Amino acid sequence: YRNALVVAEFALALVLLIGAGLLLRSFVALNSVDSGVKSSGVLTMSVSLPQSKYPSGGMWQRFYEPALERIQAAPGVRAVGMIKLLPLQNWGSNGDFAIEGRPPTEPGQAPFAESRDVSPGYFRAMGIPIVRGRDVFAQDSATSLPVVMINDALARKYFQGQDPIGQKIQWDGWRTIVGVAGSIHQAGLDQAPLPELYFPAAQRPGSIAGMTLVISSNVEPTSLTRAIESAIHSVDPSQPVFGVKTMERVVSDSLSSQRLYVWLLGVFAAIALILASAGIYGVMSYLVTRRTQEFGVRMALGASASDILRMVLRQSLMLIAVGVAIGLVGAFAVTRVLTNFLFGVKPTDLLTFGTVSMVLVIVALIATYLPALRATKVDPMVALRYE
Numbered sequence: 001y002r003n004a005l006v007v008a009e010f011a012l013a014l015v016l017l018i019g020a021g022l023l024l025r026s027f028v029a030l031n032s033v034d035s036g037v038k039s040s041g042v043l044t045m046s047v048s049l050p051q052s053k054y055p056s057g058g059m060w061q062r063f064y065e066p067a068l069e070r071i072q073a074a075p076g077v078r079a080v081g082m083i084k085l086l087p088l089q090n091w092g093s094n095g096d097f098a099i100e101g102r103p104p105t106e107p108g109q110a111p112f113a114e115s116r117d118v119s120p121g122y123f124r125a126m127g128i129p130i131v132r133g134r135d136v137f138a139q140d141s142a143t144s145l146p147v148v149m150i151n152d153a154l155a156r157k158y159f160q161g162q163d164p165i166g167q168k169i170q171w172d173g174w175r176t177i178v179g180v181a182g183s184i185h186q187a188g189l190d191q192a193p194l195p196e197l198y199f200p201a202a203q204r205p206g207s208i209a210g211m212t213l214v215i216s217s218n219v220e221p222t223s224l225t226r227a228i229e230s231a232i233h234s235v236d237p238s239q240p241v242f243g244v245k246t247m248e249r250v251v252s253d254s255l256s257s258q259r260l261y262v263w264l265l266g267v268f269a270a271i272a273l274i275l276a277s278a279g280i281y282g283v284m285s286y287l288v289t290r291r292t293q294e295f296g297v298r299m300a301l302g303a304s305a306s307d308i309l310r311m312v313l314r315q316s317l318m319l320i321a322v323g324v325a326i327g328l329v330g331a332f333a334v335t336r337v338l339t340n341f342l343f344g345v346k347p348t349d350l351l352t353f354g355t356v357s358m359v360l361v362i363v364a365l366i367a368t369y370l371p372a373l374r375a376t377k378v379d380p381m382v383a384l385r386y387e
Helices: 002-031 056-072 122-126 152-158 221-235 247-253 256-290 292-300 305-341 350-376 380-384
Strands: 042-048 077-083 093-096 112-118 130-133 147-151 168-170 174-181 196-200 210-217 242-246
Touching: 002 256, 002 305, 002 350, 042 221, 042 247, 056 077, 056 210, 056 221, 077 122, 122 210, 130 152, 147 152, 152 174, 152 196, 210 221, 221 242, 242 247, 256 305, 256 350, 292 305, 305 350
Parallel strands: 112 196, 147 174
Antiparallel strands: 042 210, 042 242, 077 112, 077 210, 093 112, 130 174, 147 196, 168 174
16 A cells, blocks of 8 residues: 555656646747847836827827927937737737738638737837838828838738738728838747738827837837837826836746746645655655564675665665656656647656656655665664564
8 A cells, every 4th residue: 555655646647747847948948049039128108099189189299209309308218109909918909801913812811910010119129120121210100101010920911922011912902012120929939920011100090099109219219218208298187098018028928937936846746745755754764663583684684784784775766667658658748738738848848757766766766865875874783683
């Protein structure tokens, strides 16, 4: 019964440790992903303009444009822009669009993309490169030619072998493509970049009541909070800001669920490891106590301390081997459940399985060594009188 309990504890500990190891490797892989944006030195904060105070047609001219100009003039600000629905924190709007000159598509087969409204300076503030064409300009106003920018994920998917610059798409009317921006992991670091459309905010006055400011700085970004709030209040003293975060915090928060999975499974795995180690220590201590007389007889007949030590360790290794074998079989079956939670690592990753198994065996041998060492110090004359 005791041996079976130790084997079960080791098997369970191995399954949990392998699961925690896979999640940890996945988390490390996610942290190494280039999000496509510059997170260091970037501050974000949101504003929401009341419709009653700012009719749709006046939001850009009366608030956003002068606010951006005054923030740009603040000491320490390198670049400032704004976007509706900050990537890695919010999903954008999405929908079908048409490309001029192409035949009508079957239902459900039309080009599909995320969409966001941006101001001049947004791509520079976020460190997103313009890989072709131009950026959004201040001249892209409500009365100028309707234009749109796309990301290179959309260019690769829908303009294979073609130059998209100058071509037109239909979204809220026909718009001319003027630039291609680098792709970012806007839906999360574990998601591939999606096709995306960027509209000049000034050309879509009805959709920019709520926007997020993005400020790239030459100093510690949070130190600019008060200066930026003052710049905003100089335009509208009653306009609050909210959601003040560094972009590093936004990226970190996008990994919060993966971080929680690693932490929870790691805690359970550590508890299981402690119980398994305590279990094998207790069983081996009990066996050494029960076999004290036997050890004394063996030593009286010429067995050395190393012989006794090998005998105890051999019995312990048999329990460990059975526990590890059962645990590996269980882990190969159970870790498939983690497939949807893993990134950059397979649920049957041999490196994780082998490393965790080795660590567990080493911990178990350490737990066995103390009672085994005690067995080697048995005095044969005392042991022969032991009852």
